[in-house]
Amino acid sequence: MDHLTFISKVIESLAWPIVAIVLGIAFKKRLLELIPTLKKFKAGPVEAEFELATKKVLAEASQEIAIIPPTTIEEVQQEENTTKTIVSELLSARTDPTGMILEAWSKVDGQLHQLGRQIDVIHDPFESTGKVYSKIMEAGVLPPGALNLLRELKDLRNKVAHAKVIPTVSAAQDYLVAVDRVVDLIINYRRKLLNYRGGNQ
Secondary structure (H helix, E strand, C coil), X not given: CCHHHHHHHHHHHHHHHHHHHHHHHHCHHHHHHHHHHHHHHHHCHHHXXXXXXXXXXXXXXXXXXXXXXXXXXXXXXXXXHHHHHHHHHHHHHCCCXXXXXHHHXXXXXXXXXXXXXXXCCCCCCCCCHHHHHHHHHHHCCCCHHHHHXXXXXXXXXXXXXXXXXXXXXXXXXXXXXXXXXXXXXXXXXXXXXXXXXXXXX
């Protein structure tokens, strides 16, 4: 093998890696935008569908809460404290997305329990989660948008609880924020009803 053949073979073998590097540099921004999509494909269709569902419920919850701004200084301060708590929970979701989704639903359950006692459909402080949920859904005190959000959140929670899906960190974080907004919605509706005492009744 002469020198020219050797050089041409070397150039030929290096051509594709060099082209790949140049294209990678040229299209770096677009490649970075594709990474979340690749993660979804890696997670599988069920997980990707779950992640889209959490984004949808978060968007719906954000729309519902957007029309109810805080009206008092106390409520603004409460919102600031809630924001600090949610940031802490979002960080925790990175290590245990499943656990954080299950724990987040318990916040909704607590508010439903308080609402049930406030409207006098729940009398037993140890009433099961399922019965509390059913009684609130049938009571007609929450508007259709809030009821729909509750159904969606419960459905997503059940998929995780029954191991039908392993949530991604992103899905868990969206779920946590959606829960936080739905809890705020329930509190807001409770304030408009008789016997509202705030906090734990």
